[in-house]
Amino acid sequence: MPGPDPAGPEELALLQYTSGSTTQPRGVMLSHRALLANQEMLRRHFAVEPGNTLVSWLPTYHDMGLCLGILQPLYSGAQAVVMAPETFVMRPERWLRALSGRPGAMTAAPDTAYAWCTRRTREAAKTGLDLSGWRVAITGAEPIRPETLRGFQSAFGGCGLPATAATPAYGLAEATLFVTSSPADAPPTVRSYARDALAAGRAEEAAGVELVSCGEPAPGVEIAIVDPATLHVLPPRRVGEIWVRSPANGTGYWGRPELSRETFDVRLKSHGRGWLRTGDLGFLDGPELFVTGRRKDVIVVNGANYHPQDFEVLATAAHPLFDGELAVACWTGERVTILVEAADRTDPGALTTAAAAAVRAVTAELPVDTEVVAVTRGRIPRTTSGKPRRHECARRFRDGEVPVLTRWPQRKRLPDTG
Template identity: 45%
Template sequence: MTDTVVESLLDTTTHETLVSLVARGLASQPDRPVFTAVDAEGVVEATLTMADLDRKARLVAAALRTHGEAGDRVIVPLLGGVDFQVGFLGCLYAGMVAVPVPALEGKGSKGKGLARLTSIITDCAPVAVLVSDAQGAEAATADLPDVPWVSVEQPNGAGLEPEQVTPSTVAMLQYTSGSTADARGVVITHRNLVSNQSAMADAGRIGPQTTVVTWLPMFHDMGLCTGFVLPVVSGANTVLIQPWSFVRNPLVWLQQISRYDDVFSAAPNFAYEMCVTRIGADERAGLDLSGWRLAVNGSEPVSGATIRRFVETFSGVGFTLGTMRPGYGLAECTLAVAGGGSGEEAPMLGFRRDSLAQGVAVAEEGPDSVELVGNGRAFGGMHLLVVDRDTLRPLEDGRVGEIWVHSPSNGQGYWQRPEVSVELFEARPVGADPDGPTYVRTGDLGFLYEDNLFITGRTKDLVIIAGTNYYPQDLEAEATAAHPLFAHMRAGAWQSEVGGRTGVTVAIEAPDADEETLAKAARAAGIAVAKAVPAPVRVLVLPLFKLPKTTSGKIRRGECAARAEAGVLPVRATWAPA
């Protein structure tokens, strides 16, 4: 793709919808493969050309319209192969609103997954739920008896002519992962989706020559946008790996990347850490990552240590520091907000911890500094403000405040929550023109420094001791670095009462070890955190995978606190000051 084409992509898609873009691709290259699904061994399971995608989506749309009308909601679970892509487009062809959710757990499913799904269904009142085929429908929808199911595998027949949608037509409800609150459905239009991923394609120079390789779950905003919307907008081919295949063996992800010359792939920070810890030297030797042009690291706090470890581990097979680009985004803005271009090395800078606690970014390397990773600049068509969360006045560069975003990607609000939607999606800073642009209040704290956005934390997660702000991810990093047992482990820190005083609790996952080792590790972590924050510290050591997280891997600190208070965390060791 030439520079001229790249620079004009965002402008040329302004008036498009996903439906019109599929029609454009169908007219120009009907036989072009657009989605290819591979199994856990990398063997191709299914391939969809543009013509296949269009034909199958028309059949699904026709079946859906027997259950409802344009504007009605349809549950689209995570489906295998290329079924999600067909089902999602089928919803759009029918003029219906797609509601992506995790895979249905089947008959007798229990726990948070079912509770969350039930909550979503109650909130959006769907007229149907999509399943892969009729044979598995009964088991898949056993816990959803009041919602009709529709199979993605429809018999050949008369498909539905795609609905005449506009850029302002609602395409989907993106239910947030709920890291700080109950899940809410962000109302996303065709314009939001197309403009957001056009900006991503512009910044990353992603076009028909590019192959997108993804294992990200399609019910998550990063998975859906990079694994469906981005290919439709840019013309890129996409290789789909099931999320569980990656979790079982992250090597399958890098093996697929090794097959292509111009690759875009995105993942949360923890995925890059998994590759470092679980892919051995012999397996690395068979990789060739020289064609991986843009590796986006996002969806959770980005660790400079992880970036360095990944580059060091895979530099021998062609991966370079300039390939890794941290990015910042959120569901309320469709997905992407800020990031860097291909080949730009991400800044990893130290900032004085005490100055950050006072809301000022002072760059300084040393024992009293904390490393933060720059997330690049606002994408095309977007504008960032950093605002004082008490006075609502914009702050100058280098001052810490709440990040606000004005963008054509900003969602329309939360489904059926008008009051909170006005507050969070239609914000204006103090002194602004009442007829001027509105902003999404992200709830994230950060600052602008040397043309880069740095994230420091979330407003609801701040630890405030004696009027001074401390960021939980900094305390978590101190804890996990304090003992070899906690290396590369996950931790969650929150403000709590410790020994009758305001203090900090840190819960850390750890591998199996004897009681003495666990006790020593907990003590080391507690002492390290106590040096960073002038307050009593309690450490809870948990088994692996027992720290509550969102679907994208973010720590649910509020839920950690609630479970600890209720005494239901599976604690293996505890440390607290005498």
């Protein structure tokens, strides 16, 4: 049964960590109308029915955890299984157990959660798992990594996980949650684009960077790819800032009127007012949205634009010790520094070898001065959705607040000649 008609003028302040926040939570003001409109989008797109079960371990102050884990079951009449976040973190197979044997099961989590589940679930824990009924596994919180999708399917396909379960999507708290999604009954779409062309702002299909489609906008939602300097809409396959016009858009940030005006009700040169500036970068290839990163995270070197993911993927794939570990690339003043998490007890010599291999792999593809630093696991700051806070990483690294296990190149300080 569908929920009530999206109506009602009353507003509430919803405190969340937004995708662009680097320091503290921003209070996003959402109207009752926006909440209901987004719930109806979710219900229709994912065909949520009372017979479905939505399983969530995400905290309820997170937009995905609140809207999908709590509100959607109430709105659609579906069943809900709600777990404590620490339950998943300590033993991720408990998430799979909660989904096992449930026809029409649905869940949502950031990309990092699927990677964590793949790494931490041992073969013995898969015994008895029946994931054949897992219909929708929404994955979001950019970037969505192709290797995560493939690794998760490889790890749990033997437990019956359908190849169509993974459902990449794009959303943000400022739009309540849901903006775009791939179909719920088809495998994810992954395409490869030329690295040099992407650095110049063009999406040209060729061997190079693999990107995951986040699908098409929900009905009633408009997306524009905008040149942030001129505010003109860019043509297809041109990289620009993602702008959204939706009945589920928020009305502003609590107590921050200037920032609200700059974000929630901006005007395009040829498309009028009412647009939300997301701060995310991407492009449209046909009707599908591909997200390339955050505007404020772009690294500009010699006039070329590089996204942190370009460095991170190459570094973690370069050596088994870094495989599956969290990596964060950031500009630290003179070069790109890639921080890669590792266990404290890893042999220092082996870590140095891995760091050197990562530098070679990165610089073979990207003409940028790069260093790789192995740091203690768990010391990279993240948002509530598991995404690294890159600017905070750079600050802590410059200020010596990040425990360094090893680095490459091992730069020597020149003697002070006075």
